Each structure stands twice: as structure tokens, then as C-alpha cells.
Amino acid sequence: MIRxxxxxxxxxxxxxxxxxxxxxxxxxxxxxxxxxxxDLLILEEELLYPPNSxxxxxxxxxxxxxxxxxxxKLKIDDTFVAAELYSEKQVDALIRGGIQKLYIGxxxxxxxxxxxxxxxxxxxxxxxxxxxxxxxDKSTAPVVLELxxxxxxxxxxxxxxxxxxxx
Amino acid sequence: xxxVSHSLCLALVVCLSGVxxxxxxxxxxxxxxxxxxxxxxLYHYYQGDYAEALSTLxxxxxxxxxxxxxxxxxxxxxxxxxxxxxxxxxRAEFAAHLGQGEAPEVRDTAHFYLARLSYQAGxxxxxxxxxxxxxxxxxxxxxxxxALLAVHLRIQTQGAPxxxxxxxxxxxLTDNTYLALLNLGNSASRxxxxxxxxxxxxxxxxxxxxxxxNRVEEYLAVRDKxxxxxxxxxxxxxxxxxxxxxxxxxxxxxxxxxxxxxxYGWAAASYHDYVLALKPWQALRQRSLLDPAVQExxxxxxxxxxxxxxxxxxxxxxxxxxxxxNTELANLDTAIGAMSREALLAQLxxxxxxPxxxxxxxxxxxxxxxxxxxxxxxxxxxxxxGLLISDEFQAQVQSLRDLLxxxxxxxxxxxxxxxxxxxxxxxxxxxxxxxQQVADSxxxxxxxxxxxxxxxxxxxxxxxxxxRDVLALAEGDIAALYQRLQNAEAAxxxxxxxxxxxxDAAAKLxxxxxxxxxxxxxxxxxxxxxxQKRLHQIDTTLEQSQTRAASIQKLLAxxxxxxxxxxxLAQISQQNSQQLAELRSAINARAEAxxxxxxxxxxxxxxxxxxxLAQTRLSIARLLDDAYRADTPxxxxxxxxxxx
Numbered sequence: 001m002i003r004x005x006x007x008x009x010x011x012x013x014x015x016x017x018x019x020x021x022x023x024x025x026x027x028x029x030x031x032x033x034x035x036x037x038x039d040l041l042i043l044e045e046e047l048l049y050p051p052n053s054x055x056x057x058x059x060x061x062x063x064x065x066x067x068x069x070x071x072x073k074l075k076i077d078d079t080f081v082a083a084e085l086y087s088e089k090q091v092d093a094l095i096r097g098g099i100q101k102l103y104i105g106x107x108x109x110x111x112x113x114x115x116x117x118x119x120x121x122x123x124x125x126x127x128x129x130x131x132x133x134x135x136x137d138k139s140t141a142p143v144v145l146e147l148x149x150x151x152x153x154x155x156x157x158x159x160x161x162x163x164x165x166x167x
Numbered sequence: 168x169x170x171v172s173h174s175l176c177l178a179l180v181v182c183l184s185g186v187x188x189x190x191x192x193x194x195x196x197x198x199x200x201x202x203x204x205x206x207x208x209l210y211h212y213y214q215g216d217y218a219e220a221l222s223t224l225x226x227x228x229x230x231x232x233x234x235x236x237x238x239x240x241x242x243x244x245x246x247x248x249x250x251x252x253x254x255x256x257x258r259a260e261f262a263a264h265l266g267q268g269e270a271p272e273v274r275d276t277a278h279f280y281l282a283r284l285s286y287q288a289g290x291x292x293x294x295x296x297x298x299x300x301x302x303x304x305x306x307x308x309x310x311x312x313x314a315l316l317a318v319h320l321r322i323q324t325q326g327a328p329x330x331x332x333x334x335x336x337x338x339x340l341t342d343n344t345y346l347a348l349l350n351l352g353n354s355a356s357r358x359x360x361x362x363x364x365x366x367x368x369x370x371x372x373x374x375x376x377x378x379x380x381n382r383v384e385e386y387l388a389v390r391d392k393x394x395x396x397x398x399x400x401x402x403x404x405x406x407x408x409x410x411x412x413x414x415x416x417x418x419x420x421x422x423x424x425x426x427x428x429x430x431y432g433w434a435a436a437s438y439h440d441y442v443l444a445l446k447p448w449q450a451l452r453q454r455s456l457l458d459p460a461v462q463e464x465x466x467x468x469x470x471x472x473x474x475x476x477x478x479x480x481x482x483x484x485x486x487x488x489x490x491x492x493n494t495e496l497a498n499l500d501t502a503i504g505a506m507s508r509e510a511l512l513a514q515l516x517x518x519x520x521x522p523x524x525x526x527x528x529x530x531x532x533x534x535x536x537x538x539x540x541x542x543x544x545x546x547x548x549x550x551x552x553g554l555l556i557s558d559e560f561q562a563q564v565q566s567l568r569d570l571l572x573x574x575x576x577x578x579x580x581x582x583x584x585x586x587x588x589x590x591x592x593x594x595x596x597x598x599x600x601x602x603q604q605v606a607d608s609x610x611x612x613x614x615x616x617x618x619x620x621x622x623x624x625x626x627x628x629x630x631x632x633x634x635r636d637v638l639a640l641a642e643g644d645i646a647a648l649y650q651r652l653q654n655a656e657a658a659x660x661x662x663x664x665x666x667x668x669x670x671d672a673a674a675k676l677x678x679x680x681x682x683x684x685x686x687x688x689x690x691x692x693x694x695x696x697x698x699q700k701r702l703h704q705i706d707t708t709l710e711q712s713q714t715r716a717a718s719i720q721k722l723l724a725x726x727x728x729x730x731x732x733x734x735x736l737a738q739i740s741q742q743n744s745q746q747l748a749e750l751r752s753a754i755n756a757r758a759e760a761x762x763x764x765x766x767x768x769x770x771x772x773x774x775x776x777x778x779x780l781a782q783t784r785l786s787i788a789r790l791l792d793d794a795y796r797a798d799t800p801x802x803x804x805x806x807x808x809x810x811x
Contacts, residue, residue, distance in 0.1 A: 022757070026566050027253045029753055030218075033573045036739075036746050037222040038229070040580050043739055047587055047732060058203050093213030099206025146203065165203070 045104070053106035054142035057082070057114070061094040062150045067128060067158035068121040069094070069149065074103050075115040081105055102147065109138050116147045118160055134162040141167055201235035202227075208243070217251040218573055238264060238273045249280065252566050258284050271304035279305055279313050286316060291324050314339035318347040327354040330366040342382065345371050345389040353396060361400045368397040390416075391423045398430045402437070410434040414447075425451060425460035432467060441471040452488075456495045457772075462779055465491065469786065478790060485787045492780040496773060503769045508758040511765070515568060515758075560764070567757045574750040577743055584740045591736065595729050602723040611720055614712040621705050628698055637687040640694040649683050652676065 049056075057074055069091050074082040082103040086094075094100060115133040122128030136143050144165040152159045204227030211220035224244045227233050233240040245260030257280070264277040282297035298317055305313055318336050327333070333351060340347050352367030371393045377386050398413035411434045417427035428447035435443035448471065451464040465488035472481035605611055631639045638649050656676055662668040722728075 022760075023252075023566070024255070026570065026753070026757075027255055029749060030251065030253055030569065030573070031256065033577070033746055033750065034218060034221050034225060036742055037218060037573075037576065037580075038225045039739060040584075040743070041222060041226055042229075043735065044583070044587075047591075047736075058207070060206060089214060093210050096209070096213055097206065098210030098213050099203055100210050101203075101207055144203070 049104050049106055049142075051142045052140040053108065053138075055103075055105055055107050055112075055114075055136075055138070055145070056101065056142065057103040057116075057145045057147060058099050059094070059102045059147045060099045060149070061091075062148060064091075064095050064149065064158075065151050066123040066156060067118075067149055067151075069118065070120040071118075072102065072147065073117040074147075075117070076105070076107060077112055099146070107138050107143075109140070112136050112138055114145060114162070116160070116162065118147075118149065122158070123156060128158075130158070130160050132160040132162050134164065136164065202233045202240070204230075205233045205236055205240045205243075208240075208247075212247055212250075216572075217247055217569070218576060221247050221251065238269060242273060242276055245277075245280070249284075252562065252569060254284055254287075265300075271302050272306060275301050275303075275305040276309065279309055279316075282313070282316060286320060286323075291320060294320055295324070310339065311341045311343050314341075315343040315347055318351065322350060322354040326358050327351040327360075327363060327367065329363060330370055333367075342377070344374060345386055345393075348374070349389055349393050349396065352393070356396065356400055361404055364400050365397060368393050368400065372397075387418065388421075388423065391418055391421070391427070395423065395427045395430065398427060398434070402430055402434055405437070407434045407437045419450075425454060425458045429460040429463060429467070432464075432471075436467075436471060436474070439474070441474045445471045452491075456491065456776070459775075462775065465779055466782055466786070469783075473790075478794065482787065482790045485783050485790065489780065489783045489787065492776055492783060496776055496780065499769060499773045499776065503766060503773070506762055506766045506769065508755065508762045511762045512571075512754070512758050515564070515571060560761075563757070563761060563764075567754065567761060570750055570754050570757065574747060574754060577747045577750065580743050581740075581747065584736060584743060588733070588736055588740070591729055591733050598723070598729070605719070605723070611716045614709055614716050618709055618713070621702070621709060624705075625702060628695070628702065632695060635691070637684060637691040640691060640698065641683075641687040642690070642694060645683060645686050645690070648679075649687070652679050652683060656680075 045054075055076070059072060061069065069086050071083065071085045073080055084100075084102060090100070113133060113135050115131060117129070117131045119127070119129045132147070134145065136145070144167060146163045146165060148159075148161040148163055150159045150161060204223060208220045208224040208227070211217075211223055221244065224233070224240065224247070227240075228244075241260065242264060245257050245264075248254075248260060249257035261277040261280045261284075264273050265281075266274075269277075278297045278300045282294045285291070285294035285297060294316070298313065298320065301313065314336075318333075318340070321328070321333075321336060328336075337344065337347060348367045348371035352364045352371070354364075355361075355367060356364035372390065377383060394413045394416040398410045398417075401407070401410035401413060411431055414427040414431035414434065417424050419428070428451045432444040432446075432448040432451075435441070435447075445468060448464045448468045451461055452468055454461045456462055456465075469481040469484035469488065472478070472484055630636075638645075641649050659668055659672050659676060
């Protein structure tokens with residue numbers, strides 16, 4: 001009888017230990033997976049988008065009182081290179097401070113015109129479509145642009161800007 | 168643990184994302200992050216892709232860190248680790264922000280999360296130490312959580328104090344006041360002090376409802392629980408009228424009402440009002456048998472009929488209970504038979520998984536997973552809802568979901584890496600073809616040939632300068648006139664023997680040559696300098712061409728970049744395959760364990776129902792036996808003929 005009780009106590013005591021070990025294993029596995037995923041991202045970028053030809057375009061929203069985003073299209077010179085229809089979840093992520101990497105690609109050295117077209121619902125609840133453009137001079141350094149949707153409290157309108165980041 | 172961790176991490180994100188004020192909540196407007204990597208991490212996080220969010224932030228850390236947000240991105244990352252179920256990593260990251268060099272709000276945030284982690288691990292002294300270390304700089308949205316944690320810590324270590332003594336604990340609370348009062352009351356009740364428990368319950372019920380419409384439903388749910396707990400507390404004290412009054416306040420349109428309905432019935436039955444007791448119990452038996460209160464009603468209803476001598480109705484109710492239990496047991500057997508690792512994984516990865524296994528949307532939730540609020544037996548898995556709402560089970564499911572998402576991610580990488588390998592091979596082929604083309608055209612030899620021509624030009628120039636042949640470098644009109652002069656001199660020479668040449672022609676031509684030479688002499692230095700300048704430009708261009716040609720020659724000969732990339736690709740592909748294999752193995756093991764847990768839970772439920780079925784059959788047999796023994800059955804059933 002005592003033996004059975006001891007066995008039972010051991011089993012009960014062992015359960016949390018096994019659970020903890022399992023949690024530790026899962027954490028170690030996740031950590032190694034995250035490290036590998038990071039290395040894969042680095043490799044992919046270096047392989048496909050070398051700095052001397054890389055152009056990356058991000059999208060951010062600084063508040064969004066006057067504009068409800070539906071879609072963004074991106075054009076480099078005469079070619080549309082990216083288009084995104086935004087879900088509620090994506091817009092929510094942007095409104096809460098997130099920044100989306102909208103596009104990463106390659107361009108040749110020299111001058112290029114990059115245009116972005118924004119569609120959504122404007123301040124009066126009406127369909128709203130605006131564009132912004134920038135001309136860049138591509139050198140050997142990567143080009144990083146941020147498409148910014150900013151509320152202008154002075155104009156009570158959304159403002160669409162393209163900012164070129166200095167790297 | 169994961170359940171609470173996720174909601175808390177969301178609170179952390181709310182506090183720390185961008186430059187938003189700490190009091191903001193999900194759905195409030197935030198400024199965009201000032202750092203692209205940080206912003207991208209947040210974007211992935213809000214999309215629910217924790218692995219990508221953490222990878223992005225780790226990548227940013229490796230490439231020089233995140234500027235413009237102080238230490239908040241590091242705290243954010245720690246919070247994301249917490250949400251991702253990596254508590255040890257989260258603990259280490261939070262612990263790195265306790266130093267005096269940190270901003271007070273950063274230090275307080277780290278202390279709070281470490282307190283939370285310690286509490287969840289059952290290390291109450293450590294949790295208390297971290298809470299005591301708070302310096303009053305905790306972001307506003309975490310202050311309420313910290314106050315609730317202090318209450319729970321008090322419950323775990325010393326039990327619930329009197330309501331008056333608890334004021335210092337309750338004062339810092341805002342949104343969580345209702346929950347704290349309920350939990351303190353429950354603690355006092357468990358400790359066998361109903362008077363103290365009732366004081367907390369009443370305090371909760373007397374508290375002002377929230378003004379925020381988003382919090383009304385949560386308040387009402389806590390209120391229902393409080394009324395139910397208060398009712399049972401009165402029931403324990405035999406204060407049946409007060410118990411009934413409390414149970415009556417519970418809303419009937421939710422699963423929380425089951426225990427209240429059962430209690431109301433027992434309160435009525437306690438002073439022999441069985442007809443009144445039957446009303447809630449009959450309503451209860453229409454609900455899902457998953458709830459213990461409903462299971463109890465299967466026996467309570469016929470028992471109440473027996474108490475009012477309605478034997479026939481009692482027998483009918485017992486038989487109805489028997490039928491319900493048999494049906495439920497058959498359904499359970501089907502569910503147990505269908506439960507397997509594969510079925511569970513199919514539920515988790517399918518297009519339409521059971522709602523209980525769905526991830527919560529990116530809003531504040533009590534648990535990681537949403538719980539199906541509909542308690543009808545719409546699918547086999549509804550039998551498991553009782554288990555599924557437990558934090559431990561949900562953390563295990565979330566961990567499995569995380570591993571499945573990672574496996575999916577690395578499976579995508581496997582495809583992409585194969586494509587990248589093909590791209591590199593194609594690049595190598597194109598390069599070989601181009602090399603052949605270059606070799607055939609002799610393109611790389613052209614700089615050397617051009618260099619020879621340049622050398623000849625330089626020699627000619629040197630000779631002209633040495634001989635001071637000013638007319639050799641003449642340009643424009645002088646060059647044209649010099650050409651005409653040379654033609655005239657040649658013509659004069661041809662006419663010299665014929666005697667037809669003009670007498671003064673030679674002298675005139677000599678004069679012209681002299682004039683032209685004098686004019687060319689004026690421009691000789693400039694022309695020499697111009698040619699020398701061009702020669703330098705040619706030198707520079709040829710030098711570049713030669714370097715480029717040599718570089719191309721070397722590249723074509725060795726293929727160093729492609730070889731290096733291919734080697735790197737092969738290595739990381741192997742790592743990817745290994746990682747994928749480990750993930751799949753872990754997924755299978757965890758799914759198997761979860762399926763076993765679920766099966767055990769179903770079997771436990773089956774055993775409980777079997778007990779009720781045995782009691783029901785026993786009661787039916789007893790009633791039939793009583794009727795058989797009675798001389799003149801009144802409203803009871805006619806006994807069947809007993810076969811001889």
C-alpha cells in the first residue's frame with residue numbers, strides 16, 4: 001500500500017516537472033527557429049536585393065482621423081511594382097504604430113521616379129484618391145523610402161508624403 | 168500562463184508602442200514608430216505573426232539596434248517573447264532593465280512583468296519583492312494590473328483580509344476593482360468565512376458600473392458571478408430568502424446562469440417549496456449536459472416530483488433523464504473514437520477550426536483563445552469546452568499553434584531556398600554563356616590593343632615636339648591652307664621640268680609656307696597641351712578598362728560570388744531542413760499528448776455521466792418497485808406484465 005502511495009506521489013510530482021521540461025523544450029525550439037528565420041531573412045536580402053540596387057518602400061500612418069485606407073499602389077518609373085488591399089487588421093496595425101514593408105526590389109543606378117497612389121475614404125466619408133511622387137538618384141547605397149499618411153489638423157485633411165531615409 | 172501573458176503583453180505594447188501616451192488602449196490612435204525596423208516589428212506583432220516580429224527586431228539588433236525610442240523596443244521585445252510563450256527569455260530580457268541607469272518607467276515596467284512571471288511560477292516572495300520595488304513610474308495602463316496582482320498575491324500568501332483592512336489594496340484599483348472584490352470574496356468563502364465573503368460581494372455589487380461602454384459586458388459577467396457566489400454563500404448559512412434574491416439577479420441568457428438556476432432551486436427546495444424549485448431546474452435540464460449544474464438537474468427534477476408525491480411525473484422525468492444521458496453517452500463515445508493526434512492537428516490547421524481553438528483577435532482578452540459561448544452540442548469538441556477554457560490547456564494549444572506556424576514558415580522557406588538555388592545555377596549558366604561570348608568576341612583583349620595604339624600616338628607626339636613640327640599639329644583654317652600649300656608645292660614640282668611654271672611661284676609658295684609656319688607656331692604650345700590632355704584622358708579610360716577586363720577575367724575564371732552564395736545557401740537549406748524536422752517531431756509529440764489529455768477528459772466526463780445514469784436507473788427501479796408493492800397506485804404508471 002505504501003509503495004502504491006509513493007508511486008502515486010511520484011507521478012503527481014513528476015507531472016509539473018515534465019510540463020516544465022516540455023515548455024523549456026518548446027522555448028529552446030522557438031529560439032533556434034527565430035535565429036534561423038533571422039538568418040534566412042538576412043540571406044534573402046543579401047541574395048536578392050544587394051545594396052547597390054536595393055530600393056525598399058515602407059508605409060506608415062500617423063493617426064488616421066481624416067483617412068480610412070483601402071489600397072495603395074506603387075509605381076517605379078512606368079511600372080507598377082506593388083499593390084496592396086488592406087484588411088481591417090492591417091489598418092489597425094498601421095494605426096497602432098506599425099510600419100509595413102510594402103516593397104523591396106532592385107533598380108539600376110541613376111534617376112528614378114517613384115509614385116504612390118492611395119485610395120480610401122476621406123474626411124467627408126467620400127471616396128478619396130491621392131498620389132505622391134518623389135525622384136530619387138540611385139547610387140551604390142540602398143534607397144529607403146517611407147510613404148507617410150499624416151493627418152493635417154490645420155487643413156482637416158490627410159497629407160500624403162514620401163520621405164527618403166538617409167542611411 | 169500564456170493566456171494572461173498575451174493580454175499583458177498587449178498592454179505593454181499599448182504602453183510602449185511609438186510615442187503614444189501610456190494611458191492609451193487598443194483601438195486608440197498612435198503615432199507611427201520613428202524607426203522603421205521597430206515599426207515593422209510592431210506591424211508583424213499586430214498581425215499576430217510573433218515569429219516575424221521577433222525576427223525583425225532581432226535582425227535590427229544585429230544590424231546596430233533601434234534608435235529613437237530609448238529602451239522601449241527592448242522592453243517591447245521582452246513583451247513579445249512573453250506573448251510568444253518564451254517566458255525564460257522574457258524574464259532574462261526584463262531583468263536586464265532593472266539597473267539604475269534605466270529610466271524609472273522602464274525599470275518599473277520590467278519589475279511589474281517580473282512580478283507577474285514570478286507570481287505565475289508560484290514564487291510569491293519574488294513577486295512581492297518586484298512589486299515592492301516599483302517606484303511609482305509604472306505606465307498608467309499597467310498600474311491597474313499591478314494593483315490586481317498585489318491583491319492576488321495577498322490572497323495567495325495570507326488570504327483575504329477584512330474589507331476595511333483591504334482598503335489600501337483596493338484603492339489603487341480602477342478597472343479591475345470588480346474582479347478584485349469578487350476574488351477576495353471567493354478567497355474568504357474558501358477559507359470558511361461567509362460573512363467576510365459577503366462583505367466583499369456586496370461591495371462589488373454596490374460599486375458604480377463602468378462608464379466605458381466597452382467594459383459593461385465584462386462588468387455584467389463579474390456581477391453575475393458575484394450574485395451567484397453570494398447566493399451560495401447565503402445558502403450555506405441557510406438564509407434561503409436572501410439566497411433566492413441573489414440568484415434571481417443573475418441574467419439567464421448565458422452559461423453563468425446554470426449554477427444560479429440550480430442554487431435557486433435548492434434554496435426553494437430547502438424550505439420545501441418544490442414546485443418553485445422545479446421551475447429553474449426544468450429550465451436547466453434544457454441546457455447542455457456539459458455543465459455539472461445541468462447534470463445535477465437530471466436527478467434534481469424527478470427528486471422534486473417525488474417530494475410532492477407526483478410519482479408518475481418523477482418516473483417520467485427519470486426516464487427522460489435516462490434517455491438524455493444515453494444520447495449524451497453515445498455522442499461522447501463518438502467523440503472519444505474520433506479523437507486522435509491527426510484529428511486535433513486537422514482542427515488546428517483546418518480552414519474552419521472549432522471556435523475554441525481559434526486565436527483570439529488582437530484585442531485584450533482574458534485568454535489566448537476564444538471560447539465558444541454557444542453551449543449546444545454542435546460538434547464533438549463542445550464536450551471539451553470545460554477543459555479548453557483552462558489557461559494551462561490553452562497555453563499548450565497556443566504552443567502547438569506556434570510550432571505549427573513555424574513549421575509552415577520554414578516549409579515556405581524550403582520552397583524559396585530551392586528557387587534561390589535554381590536562380591544561382593541559372594546565373595552561373597548565363598555567366599558561362601556570356602564568358603564564351605566574350606572570349607569569342609575578344610572583348611577582353613581590346614584594352615591591350617587600344618593601349619598599343621595609344622603608345623603609337625604618344626610616340627608621334629613626342630617626335631613632333633622634338634622636331635618642333637608646328638604644322639603637324641595645325642588645326643582649322645591653318646591646317647586647310649597648309650594642305651592647299653602642300654598640293655601647290657607638289658604641282659609646282661611636277662611643272663618644274665616643263666618650263667611652264669610661273670617664275671615667282673616658288674618664291675610665293677615659300678613665303679606662304681613661312682607665313683603658315685609662323686601662324687602655326689603661335690598655336691603650337693596650345694595644340695600640344697590639348698593633345699597631351701586628351702592623352703591623359705585616354706590613359707585614365709584605358710586603365711579603367713584594363714582593371715575591369717582583369718576583374719571580369721578573374722570572375723569568369725573563378726566564379727567566387729556564385730560559389731560562395733551557393734555554399735551559404737546549401738548550408739542554410741540544411742539547417743532549415745533540420746529545423747523543420749525538429750518542429751514536425753515536436754508538433755507530433757505535443758499533438759499526441761494533447762489528444763491524450765482530451766481523451767482522458769472525455770473519459771472522465773463519460774464516467775461522471777455513467778454515475779448519473781446508474782443513479783437514474785436505480786431511482787427508476789426503486790419507483791417501479793414501490794409501485795409494484797403498492798396496493799393501489801394513484802397517479803403512478805401501470806406496471807408492465809412480468810414475463811414468467
